[in-house]
Amino acid sequence: MHLETRAIHTARRPDHSSGAIAPAIQLSTTFERQPDGAFASGYSYTRTSNPNRTALESTLQVLEGGQSAFAFASGSAATLAVLQTLQPGDHVLLPQSVYHGTLAICRTILAQWGLQYSQCDQTNLAAVQAAWQPNTRLLWLETPSNPLLQISDIAVLADLASHRRALCLVDNTWATPIWQQPLALGAHLVLHATTKYMGGHSDVLGGAVIIGSTALDIDPDVESKLQNIQTLGGSVPSPFDCWLVGRGLTTLAVRVRAQTASALQVAEFLAQHPAIDAVHYPGLTTHPQHALAVRQMQGGFGAMLSILLRAGAQAAWQLTSHVQLFTRATSLGGVESLIEHRASIEGPHSTTPQNLLRLSIGLEHPIDLIADLTQALAQP
Numbered sequence: 001m002h003l004e005t006r007a008i009h010t011a012r013r014p015d016h017s018s019g020a021i022a023p024a025i026q027l028s029t030t031f032e033r034q035p036d037g038a039f040a041s042g043y044s045y046t047r048t049s050n051p052n053r054t055a056l057e058s059t060l061q062v063l064e065g066g067q068s069a070f071a072f073a074s075g076s077a078a079t080l081a082v083l084q085t086l087q088p089g090d091h092v093l094l095p096q097s098v099y100h101g102t103l104a105i106c107r108t109i110l111a112q113w114g115l116q117y118s119q120c121d122q123t124n125l126a127a128v129q130a131a132w133q134p135n136t137r138l139l140w141l142e143t144p145s146n147p148l149l150q151i152s153d154i155a156v157l158a159d160l161a162s163h164r165r166a167l168c169l170v171d172n173t174w175a176t177p178i179w180q181q182p183l184a185l186g187a188h189l190v191l192h193a194t195t196k197y198m199g200g201h202s203d204v205l206g207g208a209v210i211i212g213s214t215a216l217d218i219d220p221d222v223e224s225k226l227q228n229i230q231t232l233g234g235s236v237p238s239p240f241d242c243w244l245v246g247r248g249l250t251t252l253a254v255r256v257r258a259q260t261a262s263a264l265q266v267a268e269f270l271a272q273h274p275a276i277d278a279v280h281y282p283g284l285t286t287h288p289q290h291a292l293a294v295r296q297m298q299g300g301f302g303a304m305l306s307i308l309l310r311a312g313a314q315a316a317w318q319l320t321s322h323v324q325l326f327t328r329a330t331s332l333g334g335v336e337s338l339i340e341h342r343a344s345i346e347g348p349h350s351t352t353p354q355n356l357l358r359l360s361i362g363l364e365h366p367i368d369l370i371a372d373l374t375q376a377l378a379q380p
């Protein structure tokens, strides 16, 4: 079956007791034991497992083609959980262009635990090989990357990691499994901020890690370690959060396809506008890794793009103040289009250009979005 069908039918069945089509939300924190001590339903305590979380995890596992999935309270909680599976003294190799929070977790939380990390240009195999250290245990990829939309070669880099007995993770938040299947390309782990496209409506935080079967060849304990961090550490999503993300998944494919089609139109419009110095969007033939994106993404390039304003940072700020349909806000993946001055939200460690704006294209009509950008760019 196709992803659209699986997203709807993996974990959603009419409830036998009521006939309800929509899944119930099981708020109970605890579950009754049988006289012999057994848990008839398999559930004992909601931190350990909950029916809504099970439903979400089974759907995520199927959508990414993994062998198991673990849901977390946010994308950042999922990130922290993966990094906590490593040992003090281990090294993580991150991309130069990466979600700033991932880097902040390494810098501010895990460095004091003795976890080492560094960044390199992951668009370049030789640069990754050069940055590799004897203690590199995790190659962290983010493609397309935030906020520069760089593309790295998942198959080639996952192969490198496998040969060096390290795990290769792909943060697949921006591409979604609709456009990119990292496990099928050889990656061992997939990470999602389900807050974004999976939830899809800017109203729920969540994260997930999906484990591919080959991960166990590299680290046989990775699944049990992650499960322990999830259930003992307890940064789990609430039943309602799981329900919301699960509902979002049922419409993921149509939303992402429509948003992606609009993003390409917006990118093409901006690419020919004299006020714009550069448009970072892997769907444009001018993107430096466009051919790779065509090869490894499945017919679409996502709905995120970033632009550089020719007249500098001031012009970027002005554009955000003149748009009427785009909302000035961080985050992405919702139905409403957002525009953001990225460097100022990333803070003092940011290397993002000051004239860069990041756009999340929503589900408005693309002609309206282009009209809004046209009028905003025309203002003095």
Ligand SMILES: *Cc1c(COP(=O)(O)O)cnc(C)c1O
Residues within 6 Å of the ligand: 074, 075, 076, 077, 099, 101, 142, 146, 171, 173, 174, 192, 193, 194, 195, 196, 205, 206, 207
């Ligand atoms: C938003 C985001 C995260 C973090 O997710 P939260 O749910 O905000 O913690 C991680 N990676 C990427 C690529 C993101 O866009």
